[in-house]
Amino acid sequence: QQPVQSPQAVILREGEDAVINCSSSKALYSVHWYRQKHGEAPIFLMILLKGGEQKGHDKISASFNEKKQQSSLYLTASQLSYSGTYFCGTETIYNQGGKLIFGQGTELSVKP
Amino acid sequence: DTGVSQDPRHKITKRGQNVTFRCDPISEHNRLYWYRQTLGQGPEFLTYFQNEAQLEKSRLLSDRFSAERPKGSFSTLEIQRTEQGDSAMYLCASRDDRGRNEKLFFGSGTQLSVL
Numbered sequence: 001q002q003p004v005q006s007p008q009a010v011i012l013r014e015g016e017d018a019v020i021n022c023s024s025s026k027a028l029y030s031v032h033w034y035r036q037k038h039g040e041a042p043i044f045l046m047i048l049l050k051g052g053e054q055k056g057h058d059k060i061s062a063s064f065n066e067k068k069q070q071s072s073l074y075l076t077a078s079q080l081s082y083s084g085t086y087f088c089g090t091e092t093i094y095n096q097g098g099k100l101i102f103g104q105g106t107e108l109s110v111k112p
Numbered sequence: 113d114t115g116v117s118q119d120p121r122h123k124i125t126k127r128g129q130n131v132t133f134r135c136d137p138i139s140e141h142n143r144l145y146w147y148r149q150t151l152g153q154g155p156e157f158l159t160y161f162q163n164e165a166q167l168e169k170s171r172l173l174s175d176r177f178s179a180e181r182p183k184g185s186f187s188t189l190e191i192q193r194t195e196q197g198d199s200a201m202y203l204c205a206s207r208d209d210r211g212r213n214e215k216l217f218f219g220s221g222t223q224l225s226v227l
Contacts, residue, residue: 002154005208026172029187032215032216040220041116041203041218041219041220041221042155042203042216042218043218044215047214047215074183083179087154087155089155089216093216097143097209097214098160098167099145099157099159099160099168100145100216101121101157102147102154102156102157103154104154105152105153105154106150
């Protein structure tokens with residue numbers, strides 16, 4: 001079953017922060033985050049494993065709450081280059097290393 | 113590491129024709145995935161392979177779709193008797209599942225337009 005992302009779309013000014021949420025009804029082993037720009041392939045951002053870890057690099061970080069089967073992606077001090085569509089992809093505990101099921105995406109637009 | 117490559121980049125076909133797409137994964141990756149993506153949606157899982165074995169195929173996938181990975185290297189996805197609803201971007205991805213935390217590497221996709 002497809003994870004649900006919220007919000008569907010966000011418009012920011014440069015320097016503003018955003019949070020994108022991903023929620024699943026299944027017990028998760030991992031959550032992957034990807035960004036896709038129009039006409040391009042999705043690009044990997046980070047993976048979070050069950051255990052409630054938090055990761056980050058530069059001004060993009062993410063958390064994973066395995067009890068709630070939820071993950072959040074945090075973008076701080078947004079830059080124009082952050083514009084694109086963000087997808088979470090989930091692996092269940094029954095299918096580790098198998099297929100990733102992606103959410104419907106969150107479109108992020110950063111304006112100058 | 114040349115990345116995942118897909119061919120062709122674009123395909124225009126008439127309804128009822130058969131089409132075949134090719135994907136060359138990163139050479140040491142043993143898992144290969146096919147996804148379909150339509151405008152405004154996330155990638156939709158179609159099927160995946162571990163080496164030459166097809167491990168899972170989406171139940172939503174019509175029997176007009178077939179995929180192969182004969183020698184555990186490149187893969188082909190064939191769509192028979194194409195329909196207008198098949199118009200989409202077909203993405204291939206690969207990864208090495210022998211470690212933990214393995215991300216998917218996506219190709220640039222094949223954009224299919226069925227007229």
